[in-house]
Each structure stands twice: as C-alpha cells, then as structure tokens.
Amino acid sequence: MTIDVLDLIRKKVSKKKVHLVYEEESFYDEGEKIEFLSPIILDGELHLTGDGIDLDGRVITELSLPCSRCLVNFNHSIDILIHEIFSPNPDNKDEDEIIFVEGDTIDVTDIIKNNILLSLPVKKLCKDDCEGLCQHCGTNLNVANCDCDNEDIDPRLAKLKDLFSAD
Ligand SMILES: [Zn+2]
Numbered sequence: 001m002t003i004d005v006l007d008l009i010r011k012k013v014s015k016k017k018v019h020l021v022y023e024e025e026s027f028y029d030e031g032e033k034i035e036f037l038s039p040i041i042l043d044g045e046l047h048l049t050g051d052g053i054d055l056d057g058r059v060i061t062e063l064s065l066p067c068s069r070c071l072v073n074f075n076h077s078i079d080i081l082i083h084e085i086f087s088p089n090p091d092n093k094d095e096d097e098i099i100f101v102e103g104d105t106i107d108v109t110d111i112i113k114n115n116i117l118l119s120l121p122v123k124k125l126c127k128d129d130c131e132g133l134c135q136h137c138g139t140n141l142n143v144a145n146c147d148c149d150n151e152d153i154d155p156r157l158a159k160l161k162d163l164f165s166a167d
C-alpha cells in the first residue's frame with residue numbers, strides 16, 4: 001500500500017492526512033502463521049521536517065495467532081502507534097532509522113507489518129492460564145482431560161522432575 005508524497009517532496013504542502021484501509025491475508029513470524037481477520041487501518045499524518053518526512057499514525061486491525069502452548073488460534077487486537085522518518089535525500093540512506101523514498105510514493109506495507117510484528121507478545125497465549133497440550137498424548141488440556149500421569153504427580157516429585165528436565 002503506497003502513499004503519494006509528491007506534494008510534500010515539492011513542498012507544496014507541509015503536512016498531509018493519511019487514511020488507508022487495505023486487506024492482507026497472512027504473514028509468518030518465525031514459522032508461525034499470523035492471519036488477518038479484518039482490514040488494516042492506518043490513520044495518521046505526514047509532515048515535512050527539514051529534508052525529511054515524518055509519519056505519525058495509528059494502526060488498527062485484528063489478528064488470529066496460534067497459541068504458543070496449545071497451538072489453537074486465538075484473536076488478538078492490534079491498536080498501535082507508529083512513527084517513521086522518510087527522506088528523499090540519498091545521503092541519508094545509511095542512517096538506520098531513516099527510510100529512503102524513491103520516486104513520489106512511500107510504501108507502508110512492510111513498515112506496518114514490521115510494527116505489528118514488534119508489538120506481538122514473545123509468548124503468545126490464548127489465555128494467561130492456558131493448560132497447553134499433554135506432553136504424552138497431545139490432548140488439549142483446556143478442553144479435555146487425559147489418562148496420563150500429568151496432574152497427579154506428587155508435588156515433591158514434580159520439583160525433582162523440574163530439576164532434571166532440560167528446560
Ligand atoms: Zn492456549
């Protein structure tokens with residue numbers, strides 16, 4: 001999704017409101033499939049600063065994430081603020097935080113995707129007390145019990161088990 005910034009680059013205007021709504025299907029975060037359940041909305045403003053263009057905006061969408069413990073997908077709302085600096089000046093190209101603008105438009109697709117990725121929790125849990133899967137038979141312990149020995153371990157033995165388990 002691109003934004004036309006020619007009028008800013010030519011300094012015809014000093015700021016410009018941005019309102020984008022577009023659809024994406026999914027992307028991968030370290031092998032985990034993240035799906036979009038609703039369109040991505042970007043609301044914000046571009047403004048000229050010296051020889052650059054600042055973007056301040058708010059990104060709203062709804063994702064479906066796989067739970068890190070039980071692997072069942074759950075909904076996760078995104079409502080984040082983003083701030084990016086663009087420059088049409090190639091001399092600024094090597095500066096880390098500045099995104100070089102080639103031509104008359106800026107492409108915000110990857111920028112928004114990266115901001116969403118950064119906002120995701122490291123451990124994605126469907127609920128704080130997700131019971132996860134039985135390590136022996138794979139049963140989702142949130143919805144069913146199994147006959148494995150998981151729950152009835154003597155607490156003292158469980159402590160010992162923790163000591164010897166790799167993680
Ligand atoms: Zn879960």
Ligand SMILES: [Zn+2]
Nearest residue numbers: 134137146148
């Ligand atoms: Zn089991």
